[in-house]
Amino acid sequence: MATSLPLRISRSAPDEPTTPYKQYVYAYPHQKAYRLGEERPLLTDVWAGERLDALSLYVHIPFCEMRCGFCNLFTRTGAPEDVTRGFLDTLERQAAATREALDANGSPRFTLAAFGGGTPTYLTADELRRLCDICENVMGADLAAVPWSVETSPATATADRIALLARRGATRLSIGVQSFVEEEARAAIRPQKRAEVDAALSRLKEAAFPILNIDLIYGIDGQTEQSFQVSLDAALSWEPEEIYLYPLYVRPLTGLMAKHDKSGESWDEQRLRLYRFGRDHLLAAGYRQTSMRVFSRIGTAAVDGADDSNISEYNQQAGMVGLGVGARSFTTDLHYTTDYAVAVPEVRRIIDDYIATPTDDFRRAQWSFRMDDDERRRMYILSMLLEADGLRVDRYADLFGSLPQDDFPAQFALVTGRDWVREDGGRLRLTLEGMAWADAIGPLFFSHRVNEAMSSYRDR
Incomplete structure (x- = not known):
């Protein structure tokens, strides 16, 4: 896997979840x-x-x-x-x-x-x-x-x-x-x-x-x-x-x-x-x-x-090609998309702008998020840990040269301490109760950078 930026993993302790319904993590970063x-x-x-x-x-x-x-x-x-x-x-x-x-x-x-x-x-x-x-x-x-x-x-x-x-x-x-x-x-x-x-x-x-x-x-x-x-x-x-x-x-x-x-x-x-x-x-x-x-x-x-x-893991990490306004594309180093909104007037404006987009603009990434090794680790954990088959520790080590528990000790201390995650046959898996709290577990692994960007986003 390509490495474009030096690894900086935040060691700060995540906040203790107070609700099981924090956020649905269907793709990282949001x-x-x-x-x-x-x-x-x-x-x-x-x-x-x-x-x-x-x-x-x-x-x-x-x-x-x-x-x-x-x-x-x-x-x-x-x-x-x-x-x-x-x-x-x-x-x-x-x-x-x-x-x-x-x-x-x-x-x-x-x-x-x-x-x-x-x-x-x-x-x-x-x-x-x-x-x-x-x-x-x-x-x-x-x-x-x-x-x-x-x-x-x-x-x-x-x-x-x-x-x-x-x-x-x-x-x-x-x-x-x-x-x-x-x-x-x-x-x-x-x-x-x-x-x-x-x-x-x-x-x-x-x-x-x-x-x-x-x-x-x-x-x-x-x-x-x-x-x-x-x-x-x-x-x-x-x-x-x-x-x-x-x-x-x-x-x-x-x-x-x-x-x-x-x-x-x-x-x-x-x-x-x-x-x-x-x-x-x-x-x-x-x-x-x-x-x-x-x-x-x-x-x-x-x-x-x-x-x-192997194909499934690759498509979760990179190799997603998105078409249409609002679609996202994933490569190893860059995730990119078009403008995005929820409010009706803004959605209509963005669709109209998309239809009027010159072809040459489609040859370039517009709205984007630059990935680094820290974010790739987080994305991999989220794509695997929240599934029933769990996160293979040896596969993570092969990809990143480290153990997930060492890279994110505070997060794993919290989820194992609450008995939401257990190690089972070389995999970190959600327990039955952990599965119920998956929407609270996922955001624990968001980076400070992603949380800052999401909090400064103006809903429109």
């Missing part, structure tokens, strides 16, 4: 740590020396049919056809510039792909067809030959869209249901009819994707174990290969935040109680927990069809 660069290096230089034979492709579609009350994603609702057409025109130009930079450094090969957002199936079937063509003909990703995930919603999982994705080889469809109880959906500012949800799931099952995932949320106002079980059992009745259980967060600039600022021990207690109930219910139903949020049905492709561990 996008709020990125800044508009002064150098803006050429992508040909950014990708120089990178391993190109195990790349992952992520395409961000920043459109939805509605904005849920808990959503703080980069997305716009109700985009007209001229905006989605302009977005795809620009994405094709960005793809060409990106592929040009990759080709300058070797022969790129994609082993994973994902369409996220937003809601990719907000695009029409014809627009999805064009998006697939861009990925295959411009980027060179063989979508039919790699694990390929697409996010959808009950309102947009229409027959023509689902048929198109099945023909093009999508292997995983993830549908955001959140709750099968209509009153709870309304409380989360996600109005939807149960009949619409069931009709969408019926179409997804008929398409026979290798992996169907259903997202559910716990911690909604008025939600109890009894009402949560209604959603759990409804999801289980469709026999999905995966079920994701998300704790509800109320974040700045979201619909729920505008209504009320939820906080305090009672809400933490409700979420933790519902989490444990949902976890136990799914484990008893034949699912394996692979992270705090992810439950995979034993004996299915979600468990048995896992990717080669």
